Amino acid sequence: xxxxxxxxxxxxxxxxxxxxxxxxxxxxxxxxxxxxxxxxxxxxxxxxxxxxxxxxxxxxxxxxxxxxxxxxxxxxxxxxxxxxxxxxxxxxxxxxxxxxxxxxxxxxxxxxxxxxxxxxxxxxxxxxxxxxxxxxxxxxxxxxxxxxxxxxxxxxxxxxxxxxxxxxxxxxxxxxxxxxxxxxxxxxxxxxxxxxxxxxxxxxxxxxxxxxxxxxxxxxxxxxxxxxxxxxxxxxxxxxxxxxxxxxxxxxxxxxxxxxxxxxxxxxxxxxxxxxxxxxx
Amino acid sequence: xxxxxxxxxxxxxxxxxxxxxxxxxxxxxxxxxxxxxxxxxxxxxxxxxxxxxxxxxxxxxxxxxxxxxxxxxxxxxxxxxxxxxxxxxxxxxxxxxxxxxxxxxxxxxxxxxxxxxxxxxxxxxxxxxxxxxxxxxxxxxxxxxxxxxxxxxxxxxxxxxxxxxxxxxxxxxxxxxxxxxxxxxxxxxxxxxxxxxxxxxxxxxxx
Amino acid sequence: xxxxxxxxxxxxxxxxxxxxxxxxxxxxxxxxxxxxxxxxxxxxxxxxxxxxxxxxxxxxxxxxxxxxxxxxxxxxxxxxxxxxxxxxxxxxxxxxxxxxxxxxxxxxxxxxxxxxxxxxxxxxxxxxxxxxxxxxxxxxxxxxxxxxxxxxxxxxxxxxxxxxxxxxxxxxxxxxxxxxxxxxxxxxxxxxxxxxxxxxxxxxxxxxxxxxxxxxxxxxxxxx
Numbered sequence: 001x002x003x004x005x006x007x008x009x010x011x012x013x014x015x016x017x018x019x020x021x022x023x024x025x026x027x028x029x030x031x032x033x034x035x036x037x038x039x040x041x042x043x044x045x046x047x048x049x050x051x052x053x054x055x056x057x058x059x060x061x062x063x064x065x066x067x068x069x070x071x072x073x074x075x076x077x078x079x080x081x082x083x084x085x086x087x088x089x090x091x092x093x094x095x096x097x098x099x100x101x102x103x104x105x106x107x108x109x110x111x112x113x114x115x116x117x118x119x120x121x122x123x124x125x126x127x128x129x130x131x132x133x134x135x136x137x138x139x140x141x142x143x144x145x146x147x148x149x150x151x152x153x154x155x156x157x158x159x160x161x162x163x164x165x166x167x168x169x170x171x172x173x174x175x176x177x178x179x180x181x182x183x184x185x186x187x188x189x190x191x192x193x194x195x196x197x198x199x200x201x202x203x204x205x206x207x208x209x210x211x212x213x214x215x216x217x218x219x220x221x222x223x224x225x226x227x228x229x230x231x232x233x234x235x236x237x238x239x240x241x242x243x244x245x246x247x248x249x250x251x252x253x254x255x256x257x258x259x260x261x262x263x264x265x266x267x268x269x270x271x272x273x274x275x276x277x278x279x280x281x
Numbered sequence: 282x283x284x285x286x287x288x289x290x291x292x293x294x295x296x297x298x299x300x301x302x303x304x305x306x307x308x309x310x311x312x313x314x315x316x317x318x319x320x321x322x323x324x325x326x327x328x329x330x331x332x333x334x335x336x337x338x339x340x341x342x343x344x345x346x347x348x349x350x351x352x353x354x355x356x357x358x359x360x361x362x363x364x365x366x367x368x369x370x371x372x373x374x375x376x377x378x379x380x381x382x383x384x385x386x387x388x389x390x391x392x393x394x395x396x397x398x399x400x401x402x403x404x405x406x407x408x409x410x411x412x413x414x415x416x417x418x419x420x421x422x423x424x425x426x427x428x429x430x431x432x433x434x435x436x437x438x439x440x441x442x443x444x445x446x447x448x449x450x451x452x453x454x455x456x457x458x459x460x461x462x463x464x465x466x467x468x469x470x471x472x473x474x475x476x477x478x479x480x481x482x483x484x485x486x487x488x
Numbered sequence: 489x490x491x492x493x494x495x496x497x498x499x500x501x502x503x504x505x506x507x508x509x510x511x512x513x514x515x516x517x518x519x520x521x522x523x524x525x526x527x528x529x530x531x532x533x534x535x536x537x538x539x540x541x542x543x544x545x546x547x548x549x550x551x552x553x554x555x556x557x558x559x560x561x562x563x564x565x566x567x568x569x570x571x572x573x574x575x576x577x578x579x580x581x582x583x584x585x586x587x588x589x590x591x592x593x594x595x596x597x598x599x600x601x602x603x604x605x606x607x608x609x610x611x612x613x614x615x616x617x618x619x620x621x622x623x624x625x626x627x628x629x630x631x632x633x634x635x636x637x638x639x640x641x642x643x644x645x646x647x648x649x650x651x652x653x654x655x656x657x658x659x660x661x662x663x664x665x666x667x668x669x670x671x672x673x674x675x676x677x678x679x680x681x682x683x684x685x686x687x688x689x690x691x692x693x694x695x696x697x698x699x700x701x702x703x704x705x706x707x708x709x710x711x712x
Contacts, residue, residue, distance in 0.1 A: 219520040240324050252326045252327050252372055288669070338699045
């Protein structure tokens with residue numbers, strides 16, 4: 001039995017609108033699973049023993065669990081807000097810890113070097129102080145008042161702007177980013193990173209978005225997000241160790257890494273350690 | 282401990298960085314704009330990113346992930362996310378002893394730096410490093426020798442092969458007699474590749 | 489010229505890179521290759537029955553092989569990229585274009601397998617890619633012994649542009665480039681060409697920019 005406390009979480013395993021017609025073998029927390037289409041055209045997910053696993057179809061994806069989730073999938077109220085376009089970005093496999101993939105998503109300081117001239121550029125590298133908390137009522141990590149200068153923040157953005165962000169971690173391998181919507185300054189665009197932990201050192205990443213953007217084509221929006229994520233992929237595959245270190249001392253955070261510090265602390269507190277390294281090697 | 286041949290000087294021109302190994306440790310070998318060579322642990326202390334993916338500006342090596350900038354002795358000099366902060370002295374990349382001799386970059390553990398300089402190979406010049414997936418012992422046997430420093434003839438030219446054991450195979454740093462022209466070096470190169478094929482087929486049969 | 493393009497495709501990137509180096513602007517028509525498989529839909533199959541991208545069109549001309557597109561862009565806008573008009577050079581360039589196809593079929597397929605879960609025998613693909621990369625390493629090493637770094641002659645040609653994307657992105661398919669010092673220096677030379685553009689997975693050559701001083705005041709005030 002793999003996964004410990006993470007076994008009872010929900011994980012994305014397929015795009016709901018693109019179920020594999022011939023079925024597809026995959027892994028979840030190191031265990032084999034099979035994703036198929038049933039007689040009614042719905043999704044069916046089974047484990048290695050053929051046991052039918054619980055599923056939820058939400059936020060564009062099919063979610064499943066190897067354990068017994070006590071809670072429903074986390075809410076994203078914006079998903080039901082009229083006027084948003086919902087974007088299934090598609091999956092990318094990465095040879096990295098699922099937790100490292102989430103941590104990278106929470107990081108802004110790498111924008112000028114990894115997403116050069118898109119999400120950041122030198123000399124605009126400073127990360128100003130922002131606020132981070134673990135919200136006990138909902139048991140989520142939140143970072144707010146995050147600001148960063150971006151040359152091209154979204155497909156719909158023209159030229160450079162200082163963009164404001166909020167980050168939210170509602171489950172150990174999922175994160176939601178709220179970002180100033182260029183066409184609607186009063187609203188937040190929603191960009192998520194849903195991560196399927198294949199093993200402790202490999203994952204399948206399923207980004208999904210709910211955007212205010214009436215001009216860009218769906219394909220343009222998909223490609224923008226795929227571009228951003230694949231720029232991150234070569235970083236994620238070259239971090240040492242592959243597992244996310246949860247003990248202080250192995251890596252050196254700064255004030256810009258407050259979200260990551262809170263995320264690591266929250267993982268440790270809950271025993272969400274699949275993909276983590278507990279004792280510095 | 283002796284010096285380990287880790288790369289050829291000509292393969293790391295000024296302003297560039299390359300991945301290497303010392304024993305089971307990953308290292309980055311890099312050369313500053315002014316030509317200074319350095320060998321460090323291939324890991325940024327911030328978030329563990331390989332520094333060999335980084336970039337050299339002037340006398341500094343920066344990590345590709347967040348641009349943390351390191352200089353002499355592995356000391357961190359700049360954290361772009363906090364441009365006005367002077368990084369604490371504790372932020373440092375572990376460094377290795379390094380020396381260049383005979384066109385080869387030699388490395389050793391800092392606390393076990395050999396008293397003597399690396400061996401010189403008078404009359405020979407380095408010209409190519411090739412990597413094989415088999416251990417040094419199999420390469421040496423295929424060449425009819427033992428040890429890590431092999432002498433003999435390849436492609437009609439006198440050569441020295443310096444074998445560098447790696448965690449997964451070994452490097453062959455190839456030296457050929459001084460004054461060997463490019464066409465003749467091509468023949469040595471072809472012969473070294475044949476040696477590699479032979480060594481790798483030996484391992485396949487053994488497997 | 490209109491390019492049916494996918495941002496993550498190294499073959500499409502060949503064409504975008506060549507156009508950038510030749511200083512011409514392409515009209516890009518994004519294709520939802522993944523996850524939408526639009527390249528196998530009726531509109532694109534009508535244009536290219538083999539169901540591949542990129543596709544390059546200009547007037548009545550429809551090209552479906554990326555190396556042919558390099559030839560076309562160079563011939564129409566930047567003939568120096570075709571190499572010298574001498575029999576041996578023409579043959580060498582043609583040979584590298586064919587070699588580039590071996591990279592696509594091995595390293596490219598390994599990348600699609602590892603990144604986008606496409607089918608393939610990954611062990612065989614990586615073996616074939618390693619053989620190909622070793623040949624390339626030997627060839628560039630031989631060029632370096634003669635004071636050159638590019639694949640055909642003294643200057644970059646379409647041969648370099650055809651090979652560069654699948655080599656630079658080989659690590660995406662579990663093929664590290666640590667073992668190839670000459671390939672590393674050749675990639676550096678290509679990345680440093682005037683007009684060079686990246687694709688996701690290939691980082692900007694930040695070496696070419698000066699280290700910035702303090703953050704400009706204008707932005708500090710704006711965001712304060």
